[in-house]
Amino acid sequence: MADSDPAPTVSAGSLIFKEHLERLSEMTLVLLIGGTMFLDSWSWNAVGLALFLFAVARPISVLVGTAGTRTSWPIRGMVGWFGVRGIGSLYYLMYAIQHGIAEDLALELIQMTLIVVSLSILAHGTSVKPLMGVFWRHRRSLPAP
Numbered sequence: 001m002a003d004s005d006p007a008p009t010v011s012a013g014s015l016i017f018k019e020h021l022e023r024l025s026e027m028t029l030v031l032l033i034g035g036t037m038f039l040d041s042w043s044w045n046a047v048g049l050a051l052f053l054f055a056v057a058r059p060i061s062v063l064v065g066t067a068g069t070r071t072s073w074p075i076r077g078m079v080g081w082f083g084v085r086g087i088g089s090l091y092y093l094m095y096a097i098q099h100g101i102a103e104d105l106a107l108e109l110i111q112m113t114l115i116v117v118s119l120s121i122l123a124h125g126t127s128v129k130p131l132m133g134v135f136w137r138h139r140r141s142l143p144a145p
Contacts, residue, residue, distance in 0.1 A: 029087075030121060037114055046115035053116060054123065058083045074135055081131065082124055089113050 059080035066076050093113045097106045 033114055033117060033121075037118060041111050042115060043111065046112040047119070049112055050116040050119040054081075054120070074138055078131065078135055082128070089117060 059077075062076055062080040062083070066079075090113065093109055096109070101109070
C-alpha cells in the first residue's frame with residue numbers, strides 16, 4: 001500500500017449488518033429465556049432479589065467504584081441504574097453448575113437468575129429511552145467546559 005492510500009475502514013454496510021446480527025442475537029436470547037419461564041416459576045424471593053440488586057447493590061457498587069473520580073453524578077446515576085447486562089449472570093451461573101453445586105441449589109439459582117434477568121430486560125429496556133432523553137437534555141443544558 002502506498003503512503004497516499006487511505007487506511008482500510010469498515011464499511012457502513014458491515015456495521016449495519018453487525019448491528020442487525022446483534023439485535024437478532026439479543027432477541028433470540030430473550031425468547032429463549034422467556035420460553036424457559038412459567039407463571040408458577042416466579043417467586044417473591046426472586047423479585048425481592050431483583051429489586052435489591054437494581055435499587056441498592058448496583059447503585060452502591062457504582063458509588064464505591066467511582067469514589068475519588070471526577071465522574072459526574074448524572075453518569076453515576078445512569079451506570080448505577082443500567083449497569084452491566086445479565087449475560088454475565090448466566091455465565092457465572094453455568095460456571096457454578098459445571099463445578100458441582102447441589103442440584104436443588106442449581107435449580108433454585110437458575111429460577112432466580114432467569115427472573116432477575118427477565119425483570120432487568122423489562123425494567124431497563126422500558127426505561128432506557130426516557131432516561132437517556134432526560135440525560136441528553138440535561139447534558140445539553142450545561143455550559144461548555
